[in-house]
Amino acid sequence: MPVARPEPSDARIIAHVDMDCFYVQVEQRNRPELKGLPTAVVQYNSWKGGGLIAVSYEARKYGVKRSMRGDEAKEVCSQINLVQVPVARGKADLNIYRNAGSEVVSILAKRGRCERASIDEVYLDLTDAAETMLSESPPEDLEAIDEEALKSHVLGLSENKNDKQEDVRKWLCRNDADHRDRLLACGAIIVAELRMQVLKDTGFTCSAGVAHNKMLAKLASPMNKPAQQTVIPFAAVKGLLASLPIKKMKLLGGKLGTALQSELGVDTVGDLLQFSEDKLQERYGINTGTWLWNIARGINGDEVEGRLLPKSHGCGKTFPGRQALKSIAAVESWLNDLSEELSERIQSDLEQNKRVAQTLTLHASAYKTNESDSQRKFSSKSCPLRYGTMKIQEDALKLFRSAICEFLGSNRIETHENKHNAWGVSALSLSANKILATPSGTCSILRFFQSAEPSSTSSNHVTGEEIIQGTESFQAFEAEQMTLALEDRTNSFENSGSVQEIQIIEKPNSKGKCSISSMLRSCDSSSSEKDCNEIIHDTIPFSSSASESYLDVNKNSDSKSTCLKAETGINYAKPSAGRDEQKRVAVNEKVEKLTNFSDTDGTCSILNFFRPLGQSCSSSQQLGSMLAPSGAGNCSEQDCVATKEEGSSLFQETTWAESAGPRLRRDGRRRETWNNFNIEEIDPSVIDELPQEIQDEVRGWLRPLKHSKAMNSKVSNIARYFLPAKDT
DNA sequence: CGACCGCAAATC
DNA sequence: GGATTTGCG
Numbered sequence: 001m002p003v004a005r006p007e008p009s010d011a012r013i014i015a016h017v018d019m020d021c022f023y024v025q026v027e028q029r030n031r032p033e034l035k036g037l038p039t040a041v042v043q044y045n046s047w048k049g050g051g052l053i054a055v056s057y058e059a060r061k062y063g064v065k066r067s068m069r070g071d072e073a074k075e076v077c078s079q080i081n082l083v084q085v086p087v088a089r090g091k092a093d094l095n096i097y098r099n100a101g102s103e104v105v106s107i108l109a110k111r112g113r114c115e116r117a118s119i120d121e122v123y124l125d126l127t128d129a130a131e132t133m134l135s136e137s138p139p140e141d142l143e144a145i146d147e148e149a150l151k152s153h154v155l156g157l158s159e160n161k162n163d164k165q166e167d168v169r170k171w172l173c174r175n176d177a178d179h180r181d182r183l184l185a186c187g188a189i190i191v192a193e194l195r196m197q198v199l200k201d202t203g204f205t206c207s208a209g210v211a212h213n214k215m216l217a218k219l220a221s222p223m224n225k226p227a228q229q230t231v232i233p234f235a236a237v238k239g240l241l242a243s244l245p246i247k248k249m250k251l252l253g254g255k256l257g258t259a260l261q262s263e264l265g266v267d268t269v270g271d272l273l274q275f276s277e278d279k280l281q282e283r284y285g286i287n288t289g290t291w292l293w294n295i296a297r298g299i300n301g302d303e304v305e306g307r308l309l310p311k312s313h314g315c316g317k318t319f320p321g322r323q324a325l326k327s328i329a330a331v332e333s334w335l336n337d338l339s340e341e342l343s344e345r346i347q348s349d350l351e352q353n354k355r356v357a358q359t360l361t362l363h364a365s366a367y368k369t370n371e372s373d374s375q376r377k378f379s380s381k382s383c384p385l386r387y388g389t390m391k392i393q394e395d396a397l398k399l400f401r402s403a404i405c406e407f408l409g410s411n412r413i414e415t416h417e418n419k420h421n422a423w424g425v426s427a428l429s430l431s432a433n434k435i436l437a438t439p440s441g442t443c444s445i446l447r448f449f450q451s452a453e454p455s456s457t458s459s460n461h462v463t464g465e466e467i468i469q470g471t472e473s474f475q476a477f478e479a480e481q482m483t484l485a486l487e488d489r490t491n492s493f494e495n496s497g498s499v500q501e502i503q504i505i506e507k508p509n510s511k512g513k514c515s516i517s518s519m520l521r522s523c524d525s526s527s528s529e530k531d532c533n534e535i536i537h538d539t540i541p542f543s544s545s546a547s548e549s550y551l552d553v554n555k556n557s558d559s560k561s562t563c564l565k566a567e568t569g570i571n572y573a574k575p576s577a578g579r580d581e582q583k584r585v586a587v588n589e590k591v592e593k594l595t596n597f598s599d600t601d602g603t604c605s606i607l608n609f610f611r612p613l614g615q616s617c618s619s620s621q622q623l624g625s626m627l628a629p630s631g632a633g634n635c636s637e638q639d640c641v642a643t644k645e646e647g648s649s650l651f652q653e654t655t656w657a658e659s660a661g662p663r664l665r666r667d668g669r670r671r672e673t674w675n676n677f678n679i680e681e682i683d684p685s686v687i688d689e690l691p692q693e694i695q696d697e698v699r700g701w702l703r704p705l706k707h708s709k710a711m712n713s714k715v716s717n718i719a720r721y722f723l724p725a726k727d728t
Numbered sequence: 729c730g731a732c733c734g735c736a737a738a739t740c
Numbered sequence: 741g742g743a744t745t746t747g748c749g
Contacts, residue, residue, distance in 0.1 A: 316733090
């Protein structure tokens, strides 16, 4: 459901840029002989000529539609050129289009805040640029207005005369106009320049809408395609919405739009005006109700996000009809392919953008052949993402096993093998989510910890000192080191392959932020899986420190725990009073080792840097929290208590009692906590204990803070990477 | 089962 | 917060 956001009081200038039949343009750039010819891009040519996903404007003249199959397109346009989407690993591969989209984004981002809305769409907030232009060189002062700007379509401007461009020129240059319109004129000129730049640099044409908010800009961009732009002045909004079919509005093309039509008899956006906000809220909820009330009036406060990269990466394939996968082996094979693709994509994201994905998610559609209620949900499953194709393949298969087991409501492995052909899988997809930007310098810190680990191999360790930061080789070094650090993140699963029902989930800290401890924890890959088995926590809130791993004994059914019991011989009975302590098991051994180890070689205080911390600390304190060795904070009482719990579980000084089964905590002893300090209170001598390159990095973080409050945001970005985000 | 496929983001 | 839904091209 859409959510209403307050609209800023000052007029904004927002543009929506939409590439014209983008996939076709990309293919035509690769094969120039196709330019100007009726062309469509098609995927899976095998069945009825494949499905069209982009149609050139030449082909549209013949009535070719995106919803057609290739064969149908040939029927209405026999000379159409059908270009197939590239296929890799047996599935469509959209990477060339993604990359082409990136080319465009990098150009469009130059004049203002830029949000990549899809593979071929971008929002721009050009408010500042327009204000600047208006005050420094307003349109009426320009000797000549860009031809492309003169070709703009201005909604509401009478376009019946012979010389349309002269009308537009007058409109753009009216210095007696409303301030908002004058800004819009500047926006149109800027957008025209940007579009020309895109054409010059990439060869792609695009269309654009310019208006005062995202909703209106999005409405405007397709009004005059291809290769044109449309402006919606404030005065034109009411008339536009009055006759706009409700389903044309973004987010109303689906169920909600249908509901409005059938329940309220609303046909156009303007028809919504007759309903009070209360009425709309009552029917569609507070958020959606207000959102609807607003859009009826052309009001939309959504901000342009300033994000040039996607928030997640996914790949999937459907297996319709007879193609459904009927064996684990077939599923495994496809998951391997999907994992490979996903791995490549997150790897290049890491190398190019220094971003790290945190979560791997599998989704599938399945049915049961012998049951009538075969529509049962096949729930998606996720686990911490470990880098490396093999690891992803491994985890993906385990996620699938876990999900199919749940789907079938059976614990029997034989059923999974589908001997009776009892099930089929009609879709598989994998995605990498929760992608976080890594602050520069993080990786060498990671590697420091990894090399510090006594049992880790040092063969591939290179110290940062040998590399000069800022050079390309350093960039490559960073990416490589980061990858090494991420490959060994805690395994998602209990090592015994027979137990699919237990899933170790990386429990994120309060806001799901990446925690360095999860990476540190598994520096030793040889022992990580074994250790994993030991990281068993109950599901009762207990020292749930940032990103500790715990075994998520599925809590929703008795059969699950029964199953576990049967297959592992360990009693994983559901939590019950008096037994909690048995299920409350040790923290990863490596963290313990790290703690003890550090006490002996003088690096003790670096650990203080990376203690997991409680929530609700102000961001200006967060870095201080990582760095300060002692002091007092101003968290609420409750927060501090919670933090102490965390401290005791992950970094306590006491050792852990060994036992035959899961290891138990010997006592509840706590150490003083160190969080919540002012950054000014950091003891400089602490930093001196670090290796030189890390000293430099940390000092780099601190230096700006002392001089400029504006740098707080930079520091808190780094801090947020390690710490729970501030609750907002 | 059932024929649009693949993908990404938002919502709950 | 993970899973599901919605929507888009």
